[in-house]
Amino acid sequence: MALVEVTHLVKRFLRGRGLFTRGTAVTAVNDVTFAIEAGDTFGLVGESGSGKTTTGRCMLRLVEPTSGSVRFRDTEILALPAGPLRALRRDMQIMFQDPYSSLNPRMNARQIVEEPLAVHGVGSRSDRANRASELLQLVGLAIGQLEHYPHQFSGGQRQRINLARALALHPSFLILDEPVSALDVSIQGQIINLLLDLQERLSLTYLFIAHDLRLVRQVCNRVAVMYRGTIVETGPTASIFSGPVHPYTRALLSAIPQTDPDAPSQRMTFDPATAARVALREVRRGHWAAV
Amino acid sequence: MTLQVSHLTTVFDLPSGTTAAVDDVSFEIAPGETLGLVGESGSGKSVTALSVLRLVQPPGRIASGSVKLAGRELLTLPEPDMQRVRGAEIGLIFQEPMTALNPVLTIGEQIMETLRVHRRASRRAARRLAVELVELVGIPEPELRVDDYPHQLSGGMRQRALIAIAIACRPSLLIADEPTTALDVTIQAQILDLLREMKKTLRLSLLLITHDLGVVAELADRVAVMYAGRIVEHGAVRALFRSPLHPYTKGLLASIPGTTSEHRLQTIAGTVPALGSFPAGCRFHPRCQERFDPCSTLPPPEDLVTPDRGIRCHLYHDGAC
Numbered sequence: 001m002a003l004v005e006v007t008h009l010v011k012r013f014l015r016g017r018g019l020f021t022r023g024t025a026v027t028a029v030n031d032v033t034f035a036i037e038a039g040d041t042f043g044l045v046g047e048s049g050s051g052k053t054t055t056g057r058c059m060l061r062l063v064e065p066t067s068g069s070v071r072f073r074d075t076e077i078l079a080l081p082a083g084p085l086r087a088l089r090r091d092m093q094i095m096f097q098d099p100y101s102s103l104n105p106r107m108n109a110r111q112i113v114e115e116p117l118a119v120h121g122v123g124s125r126s127d128r129a130n131r132a133s134e135l136l137q138l139v140g141l142a143i144g145q146l147e148h149y150p151h152q153f154s155g156g157q158r159q160r161i162n163l164a165r166a167l168a169l170h171p172s173f174l175i176l177d178e179p180v181s182a183l184d185v186s187i188q189g190q191i192i193n194l195l196l197d198l199q200e201r202l203s204l205t206y207l208f209i210a211h212d213l214r215l216v217r218q219v220c221n222r223v224a225v226m227y228r229g230t231i232v233e234t235g236p237t238a239s240i241f242s243g244p245v246h247p248y249t250r251a252l253l254s255a256i257p258q259t260d261p262d263a264p265s266q267r268m269t270f271d272p273a274t275a276a277r278v279a280l281r282e283v284r285r286g287h288w289a290a291v
Numbered sequence: 292m293t294l295q296v297s298h299l300t301t302v303f304d305l306p307s308g309t310t311a312a313v314d315d316v317s318f319e320i321a322p323g324e325t326l327g328l329v330g331e332s333g334s335g336k337s338v339t340a341l342s343v344l345r346l347v348q349p350p351g352r353i354a355s356g357s358v359k360l361a362g363r364e365l366l367t368l369p370e371p372d373m374q375r376v377r378g379a380e381i382g383l384i385f386q387e388p389m390t391a392l393n394p395v396l397t398i399g400e401q402i403m404e405t406l407r408v409h410r411r412a413s414r415r416a417a418r419r420l421a422v423e424l425v426e427l428v429g430i431p432e433p434e435l436r437v438d439d440y441p442h443q444l445s446g447g448m449r450q451r452a453l454i455a456i457a458i459a460c461r462p463s464l465l466i467a468d469e470p471t472t473a474l475d476v477t478i479q480a481q482i483l484d485l486l487r488e489m490k491k492t493l494r495l496s497l498l499l500i501t502h503d504l505g506v507v508a509e510l511a512d513r514v515a516v517m518y519a520g521r522i523v524e525h526g527a528v529r530a531l532f533r534s535p536l537h538p539y540t541k542g543l544l545a546s547i548p549g550t551t552s553e554h555r556l557q558t559i560a561g562t563v564p565a566l567g568s569f570p571a572g573c574r575f576h577p578r579c580q581e582r583f584d585p586c587s588t589l590p591p592p593e594d595l596v597t598p599d600r601g602i603r604c605h606l607y608h609d610g611a612c
Contacts, residue, residue, distance in 0.1 A: 044436070047475035047476065047477065047478075048475055145341065154563075155560075156562060157489060163461065179560070184331040184332055184563055185331060185502060185503075185504075185547070185560065186331060186542060186543060186546050186559035186563065186578075187558075187559075187563070188544050188546065188548075188556070189548075189556035189557060189558035189559075190558045191558055193555050211476065212548070214548040214549040215548045217549050218548040218549055218556060219548075219554070237336070251477055252476065252477060254480075255476045255477045255479065255480035256505070257480075257505025257506050257508065257509050258505065258508060258509065259504055259505050259508050259530045259532065259544070259547055260508065261508045262529065263508075267480055267484070269477075270477070
């Protein structure tokens, strides 16, 4: 039984709706289906506008999906009333991309990490303070930095605070939305390694949303490639990277800049007009492609 | 030499004191050559580019050094002459194609503006040239697209339009500051191909500023690695990628995901220092695994390993060993 199952998920937005205009429907997520096993790091890859972030937000109902199903530990999330949904969200958390805008500048590190505990009414005031310092140590910050404000931290440290906040309620499932794309190259690895360490120690399951394919290859064991709202290919990371089948995946992989100056450039282009929209079929064991 | 930068120092007068964001930086770019200036945030790579164009804004100012374009000193040039250099002799491509373009002018009008200011071209001639340029940078249906406003174009097409403006006056040098950072990976590949093609057909020298070593490997002939205001290592791309010498360069190359088969990523401990809090001695020493006695006190001098390979690191400095 998978920990998370997303089935036929659809999200339509109305674009350009005003007082006198009805707007046009844009399908950001179009019939997306995938499952994440406990302990996995599942990569959701795609370019801007592919619908990967919207998919992640629909799963927590931070945006309401138009139709489909999201099951977490066999509970249908999309059918939950507000109260039980809130309780369930303790177990499913999200860490956002931008370390500069996702922290409240008027709250210090301790208050930021304590906030989810207070919102969910966990423990007494002193319990929460203890938990906050425990969490900040867990993510590699010093106790002395507890009372510091976001502007006093570097980008990497802010992502550590973001992670501490996401972990405050002992979740088992974490959505990581581009967790390191705003960070310097030399700092990215520190945060990724921290995420991998904590995954082991706390038995976490990750949905890793990213556009950096090199990173996805390194940390994810399963991957789904999204293009214009649909999954065009999904399977074990090794299988996708060594033998991509869908023309879009092939173009995407061939566009990764090579760090070997002697590597022959074998760039492939993808013409959306030539790609027929067909259902996913199994091309190798556990490896599905829309071809 | 198309561009010769020698001992350039650009300082910022901060309340806490005066700090050099660019500290004694020297490099050269030959005709048709691409130099990749690599560094993380705060390394001074963008301030270096702004200094070459004399566009550093207060509290920053160029304190000393020399910048020569085809042998002519730019730092002492009167401002009206410098204005003619910008755009006409040095083209510029910025990171954000949306903010770098004027939203109320069409692509064609923006190209024509450059041509009319610098080349005193007639309206009709400028328009004809604009269409040619739009076609040259690979925008489909150039006669129609030339009348589009920036918001009507995709990110990749906007970056192509910016390149068309930058090369309109046939500059000898193009400065590209993170030209592909805001773009998706497939579009990035197309823009890199376009820059490579433009370099060849127009015999442009290119100063490529980026934090992405992959982009450098794809496009540059030579690389200079900057850290906290100083060039710590430079050399030919192949040599530098094959056998990096400076511990920072080694760390940067190893940090690229996918370069090892291990699950954990290689990292460089610590953080990039902020302007104004650069450590004494070698500025990388607090993060360096190989530091020894002189590193925390003495700034390492530049040593030439081979005639075109330089390094600033006590590990390779004879006197210190």
